[in-house]
Amino acid sequence: MKNQPLSGNAMPRFGGIASMMRLPVASSAQGLDAAFIGVPLDIGTSHRPGARFGPREIRSESSLIRPYNMATGAAPFDTLQVADLGDVPINTYSIEKSLPIITDFYQTVLREGCKPLTLGGDHTIALPILRAMAARHGPVAMVHVDAHADVNADMFGERIAHGTPFRRAVEENLLDCHKVFQIGLRGSGYARDDFDWPREQGFTLVMAHEVWYQSLAPLMAKIRAQIGTAPCYLSFDIDGIDPAYAGGTGTPEIGGLSVPQALEIIRGCHGLNLVGGDLVEVSPAYDTSGNTALLGANLLYEMLCVLPGVTRR
Ligand code: MN
Ligand code: MN
16 A cells, blocks of 8 residues: 555544645655655745745645546556655755755655655756756756746856756756757747747747647647657746736746646646656745645646556546
8 A cells, every 4th residue: 555645534634744745754765656845945036035935835735635636537646655755955045055955865866766746946946956867867858837948147147046947957968958848938038039049959949928728738749759758857837827827926927828738738748758847936925825836736746647657547
């Protein structure tokens, strides 16, 4: 019998310890197939702060999620051993010191053959996680949902920030650039050529306005065909979704993806060789309804449901 989320019939959903999906909390990845991990780092944010409280709030809102996926039939707890590994003890005074702490933590998790699903934190954390991913798998394919490309050369003169992780990842050869897809990009820019650099690296960019009102299922079929069996990382910035649904975030942009489109993207990753994923940039102080954290929690559950080895019934 695998770990199961604590049932709402065994303990009221508003009671008990607020682990992710009310799963057991583990101190080691040994024996785990997948794990939820919090990275409460937000010192890379450029505008509204507060994503350090994201993991805690996502866990709190996750208490309503039940184990079986009614839409896809996925039953992740039938075959996968899953637990909540708690938070990475980052140094909140230092990005430079936090990055190796995060990479080391993920390398330990990956050595056990455990697939990490990360509760952010701001998007800076994708870089140290990708360092661990590439150390184990080589350069990885990536599905990246975001309003922003996060490929700035620097921000305020700093090379490490939440708007630079994928520029650094390319420079460090962590990505299989011709198998990188950025979906939901939009907003105002600094210059006409803001998105040229990622295209020059081989990334495929899907602007939000290009897919307004559309199902993203056909796009995901094309992406699956192009990525094939390559190890693939899923990085999901909650600001990829329209602020009408996910306003509790640091750098909101109007005209974003809908929640059904977000579900189509993640469900469309079924069949990919996913090696991990993250859900970043939930900032609870700007999330007065709790809807952003609730959405983030559900999207992480949907990621779990498309990991390799999950059965459908
Ligand atoms: Mn981002
Ligand atoms: Mn963003």
